[in-house]
Amino acid sequence: QSVLTQPPSVSGAPGQRVTISCTGSSSNIGTGYYVHWYQQLPGAAPKLLIYDNYNRPSGVPDRFSGSKSGTSASLAITGLQAEDEADYYCQSHDDRLSGSGVFGTGTKVTVL
Amino acid sequence: EVQLVQSGAEVKESGESLKISCKTSRHTFSTYWIGWVRQMPGKGLEWMGIIYPGDSDSRYSPSLRGQVTISADRSISTVFLQWSSLKVSDTAMYYCASTTEPRGFFDYWGQGTLVTVSS
Numbered sequence: 721q722s723v724l725t726q727p728p729s730v731s732g733a734p735g736q737r738v739t740i741s742c743t744g745s746s747s748n749i750g751t752g753y754y755v756h757w758y759q760q761l762p763g764a765a766p767k768l769l770i771y772d773n774y775n776r777p778s779g780v781p782d783r784f785s786g787s788k789s790g791t792s793a794s795l796a797i798t799g800l801q802a803e804d805e806a807d808y809y810c811q812s813h814d815d816r817l818s819g820s821g822v823f824g825t826g827t828k829v830t831v832l
Numbered sequence: 833e834v835q836l837v838q839s840g841a842e843v844k845e846s847g848e849s850l851k852i853s854c855k856t857s858r859h860t861f862s863t864y865w866i867g868w869v870r871q872m873p874g875k876g877l878e879w880m881g882i883i884y885p886g887d888s889d890s891r892y893s894p895s896l897r898g899q900v901t902i903s904a905d906r907s908i909s910t911v912f913l914q915w916s917s918l919k920v921s922d923t924a925m926y927y928c929a930s931t932t933e934p935r936g937f938f939d940y941w942g943q944g945t946l947v948t949v950s951s
Contacts, residue, residue, distance in 0.1 A: 756937035811938075818894055819934075819935060822879055826876035
């Protein structure tokens with residue numbers, strides 16, 4: 721059972737905005753660890769989408785944005801496109817796990 | 833760009849040992865930490881552990897410490913994940929990935945190695 725909780729699924733029509741929450745606690749996100757986000761397309765390896773809370777790697781569209789507040793973080797996708805249909809995971813670290821990394825439970829984004 | 837090339841799929845029986853690999857360039861090997869991530873069938877990602885190949889400093893998820901061993905061979909710029917006695921529950925896709933620090937993000941990923949363990 722992950723210490724970072726995400727909604728199992730979110731959906732939206734093309735062009736809409738969807739957000740995915742990542743809820744942690746005072747031992748992980750709340751203690752200052754960065755939050756990162758990954759996109760996993762069906763049958764593929766995960767891909768880094770957002771790092772250090774809100775930064776986008778080169779090549780990631782600016783439709784994807786990240787934020788963090790307190791013990792939670794969020795990923796927003798604006799102008800939803802069919803190719804955004806994938807699983808999304810947040811990731812951070814946790815002091816109660818000796819500083820080891822943790823992934824969120826994962827969210828399936830469906831484009832209607 | 834960092835490239836991580838993993839070994840091929842494995843089919844094993846419960847109780848057998850296994851060592852899978854993740855090969856990278858000499859530069860990456862001496863600069864980055866390499867981690868392993870497990871994804872059981874139909875499930876989410878799980879952070880297993882990481883190693884700094886330069887000095888073999890390794891860190892494990894508490895839930896997996898003692899269950900697997902992460903090692904590195906500098907002569908062939910390769911990182912390994914090994915089991916001494918596989919269980920059916922070890923059936924999963926295993927990814928290696930690179931990070932610049934032990935509490936950082938994974939910026940490059942291998943293609944994955946599917947391990948299937950039967951009883």
